[in-house]
């Protein structure tokens with residue numbers, strides 16, 4: 001009988017699924033969380049932390065492209081990027097495609113996630129680790145943003161869910177500390193769950209964004225292994241125009257950035273991602289007012 005590894009994130013909803021394992025490549029309890037990497041016949045390599053799918057070879061490009069190219073091309077002149085979390089380096093790999101970005105700093109709490117990604121996710125780590133524009137800091141993201149003197153044009157919070165070490169990354173004090181180390185007109189994007197199963201996670205973040213930034217909202221993408229249809233990415237900035245830019249402007253900036261290869265993101269998908277279905281738009285509106 002093949003082992004089946006369950007995704008336990010939605011047990012509370014009486015909904016569960018499990019992945020049939022071809023081969024476990026790596027499994028351990030780290031200082032911070034339970035980590036298992038295994039081969040799956042359809043999704044390829046899959047990383048799970050504390051029973052929640054983090055990244056798979058099959059669909060990683062969707063999340064990684066939307067968490068990076070949307071804030072960077074919306075902003076338009078990014079030089080410094082901060083990634084909080086991002087252990088597997090999939091986000092950093094996409095950010096470094098923007099040659100005009102001078103420095104990418106990744107603050108990851110769990111060195112083991114980066115270490116084992118060096119071996120098992122070379123497609124991410126090879127172009128990143130050793131890149132002179134890339135800096136890795138092993139630390140709690142909350143502590144780092146609370147004390148850094150650096151300033152960032154874009155902050156990408158590629159975190160686990162609001163449990164265990166990731167919990168503080170959904171707090172008001174974390175978002176306030178992020179705002180403190182952003183440049184004027186900077187943009188912050190956050191991994192914010194799937195609204196159909198985790199509505200509270202999204203609305204709580206947007207309500208906090210609204211207290212700190214002129215504009216708090218979200219944009220969406222569909223990621224097969226983040227089950228639940230739409231995946232929400234939180235959006236916070238003082239420049240309310242940035243999420244209303246036309247396709248032509250985004251296309252022009254993409255052209256200037258060298259039209260690097262993408263498999264999901266396009267200028268049209270970028271703009272459409274901010275068009276929220278009514279049930280999500282209503283939750284966002286309410287969160288704004290609260």
Ligand code: SAM
Nearest residue numbers: 085086087108109110113140141159160165166
């Ligand atoms: N894309 C994935 C998702 O949506 O679930 C997240 C991928 S990435 C592997 C998440 C990373 O956040 C993990 O490597 C984890 O160790 C890191 N992390 C969790 N809490 C953290 C904290 N407080 N500070 C910095 N990194 C943290």
